Structure formats: structure tokens, C-alpha cells
Amino acid sequence: MDGLxxxxxVYPSPLSRSPRGGGRPVEEVGRRMIAVLTGPGLYxxxxxxxxxxxxxxxxxxxxxxxxxxxxxxxxxHREATVEILRVANIPPELHDGIFRQILASARRVDDDRxxxxxxxxxxxxxxxxxxxxxxxxxxxxxxxxxxxxxxxGAGVAPMVGSGFDGTRCPGRxxxxxxxxxxxxxxxxx
Numbered sequence: 001m002d003g004l005x006x007x008x009x010v011y012p013s014p015l016s017r018s019p020r021g022g023g024r025p026v027e028e029v030g031r032r033m034i035a036v037l038t039g040p041g042l043y044x045x046x047x048x049x050x051x052x053x054x055x056x057x058x059x060x061x062x063x064x065x066x067x068x069x070x071x072x073x074x075x076x077h078r079e080a081t082v083e084i085l086r087v088a089n090i091p092p093e094l095h096d097g098i099f100r101q102i103l104a105s106a107r108r109v110d111d112d113r114x115x116x117x118x119x120x121x122x123x124x125x126x127x128x129x130x131x132x133x134x135x136x137x138x139x140x141x142x143x144x145x146x147x148x149x150x151x152x153g154a155g156v157a158p159m160v161g162s163g164f165d166g167t168r169c170p171g172r173x174x175x176x177x178x179x180x181x182x183x184x185x186x187x188x189x
Contacts, residue, residue, distance in 0.1 A: 030061025034068060043073045045127055073127050077103055077134045084135065088142035102141060106133040 044050040047070035055065040081099045090098065110130050116123055 026057065027061045030058050030063045033057075034063065037068055041076060041079075042068055042070050043076045044070045045073045045123070047072050073131070074103065076131060077106070080131065080135050081138045084138040084142050088145065090142060090145060098138075098141070102134055102137050105137050106130050109133050 051070045054068060054070065058067055059065050078099055081102055082095050085095050085098060086092070107130070110126065110133070113126070113129075116126060
């Protein structure tokens, strides 16, 4: 006896090889996931947690556990932002600081939507909205950043101030863009 007595039950693995209740065999699910999800990037808000379950599913299907690799969703946000800033000719040494501010603004917009529901589809759609917000804020901010941003002297530091008007070193353009995004979203709802 394991010391737990009759209070302990052992349940079959949720990844058993035989389908129950109309489910699909794990081998079929694993192959389908690899066929559909292999590509440029697979992102999750909690990649270590979700990767654990993904790895477990792939191993149960007899597939290599690293056949699909998850990256954090912030990496997708970073990639989108950097591409927008690169096209706008914003110096690469400023990308990280600008990205952090854009992501913080997008997260504030997200926080204003209320708490997450912690349901897979709803949370995925919410994170997709954050990605769209990041892109929109980055595009609007890049359009407003002055062409002389690299010569502002203190690099990204001037962005922490306030009063960005697009004609001098920027203040906090991202918060102003985020506020406009919230207003638009509320008007649509």
C-alpha cells in the first residue's frame, strides 16, 4: 500500500492510445498537429506549461517530443514590432526600448478589457487582440516618430516623458495610441 489507502484512485492517462467517448487516437492527433502547426512560429502565453503538455501528447503518439517547439507570445509581439520599426527606418539600437513601451501599452489596453477567462479559445482570441494592438500601436507610433529620433541625445529615455507631438523627441506616444485604441474598441462594442 502506498500510504494513501482508499482515498487515492488511479485514473487512466488522458493520452491513452484508444479513443474513448468519440475521441481521436493520440497518434492521429499528434500527426495532424505536426502537419498543421509546423511552420514559421508556434506561440503560447505560457510556453513552458503548454510545452509540457504538448511534449506529453507527442511522446504518447510515438513522435519526437520536440517536433513542435513553442515560443512565448511576447516573441511574436517583438517580431511584429521590430519589423514595423525596421520598415520605418527606426535605428535598431532603439527597438528594444520602444518594444517594451509598446508592449506595456498593449497590455494596459488588455487589462482594461477585464480579467482573462482562462478558457483556451477565449484566451487565444484575447492574445490575438493583444498582438493586433501591438501591431497597431507600433504602426501608429512609428508613423509619428521623428526622423531625427537617433539624434535625440538620450536614445529611448526621452520617450518616458510626456507631450509627444511628432515634431521633436518623443514623449509617451504609445500610451496616447493605446488610449485611442481603447476608445475605438469601446465605440465598436
